[in-house]
Amino acid sequence: MTIPRPICETMLFLLPGSGHDAKVPTFTAAQAQIMMLRALYFILVVLGVTTPVHADCTDSKTQEPCVATDQWQINLAIGAGFRSNPLYGGHNFPLWLMPDISYYGEHWFFDNATLGYSWQLHDDIQLSLVSRLNEEKGYFHRRSAVNLFEPQFISSMGVAGPVQKVAMKQELSVAEADKRPLALDGGLQLDWFLPGLQLKLNWWHDISQQYDGQHLRLAASSGWQSQFGHWQLGVALAWKDQHLMNTYYGLNASEGEGLEYRALASWQPEISLHWQYPLTERWQLLSVWRHRWLNTDVEVPAGIGRIQSPLLQESTAHSWFIGFSYRFL
């Protein structure tokens, strides 16, 4: 018995030693049951020893996700970690220093490179006009020229059945990769604060007309305070349209040695966990972990199926960091 792909993908983080080669994972029913039990155990452990944090911000002791208004909040974390780069030839982004900067006025806010203007629609609902740089370009900044069309990353069994084996070799230069544009996104954000749970829906559109597309993201996060510190667990599902995906992960005929690989719209699940443990009024222990499934499929030129974008070596992107954070203001 095989498990449908979306379910497999949401369970990838629980796989024992799945490594980076699991491009088309298939699991047995027994493996799936073990993964489910592990997920349940993990959730019970986290929920069982903690109490939920109510984010109405009226209690001054509540640290997250509340901020004082009309003043800059500047935090800097020092430690070790990295953000993976799933591209062929991509170099991981080392994380030694991480900033966390925000400013919230009555309506305007700036928060970690997102600029916004928000309206309180209801006690627990906020609507915001938001803008920020699109993050896809980031992967292409730290990348070297590599042989793209190596046989080892092409599976003979694709998701939709047998796919064409591509054994060509071609070098996509950094200059060509850099043609991927830097785009500015604008859109709307709807935040809904429930007791112990925050729901967020984002609609982003390319306002710089670089990829002429849009993407959506639905996220849920929940925070708990326990004797071991403050925890924030988040899950998200992003949908990126074909315009966006093809601009960054498709290959035109010149890049694909005469063959065009058109990227398809993508669903990208994500899971993250934040942990903070206060040491003093300003110093905290901090750990951040995030895992994202990319699903960057392209149509095979012969039109007989789909494969993962030849630009990608890994089907996931993950980040982690552990260190100390200091609150300046």
Next chain:
Amino acid sequence: MRSALWLILLVHTVAQAAPADAQCDQTLCWQIAPVVCIANQKSDSCQLDFRLSWQHPEPISLCAELEGLSLHCWQQQTSGELSYQAQIEGSAQLLLRSDGHPRLSRELSVLSRQPARKRRLVAPWSVF
């Protein structure tokens, strides 16, 4: 150090001696002090002990009200005083009526020791 103490004493004395801000409607004037209450949070309930005094050149009948609640009435007097302990949430309107008509009003409000706080709309440490 000594000059600083003198300065503090001077400021304190001036503050004590200064009359509360007077508000007038034609010849009817009143003073209320204090008009703000300090709480830990702006949303907290706060007890405000305020003192009200009024003056009028001719005898007049007046009533003081707080948020529609009658506090005290004076009959045919040229001045009056009132001390009252009010429990305030957010803000409250203090009113002086003459023959049922509002003549003077003042807002009593709650201020917070803590800066106002808002919900954060972007995940912390999301730059990475």
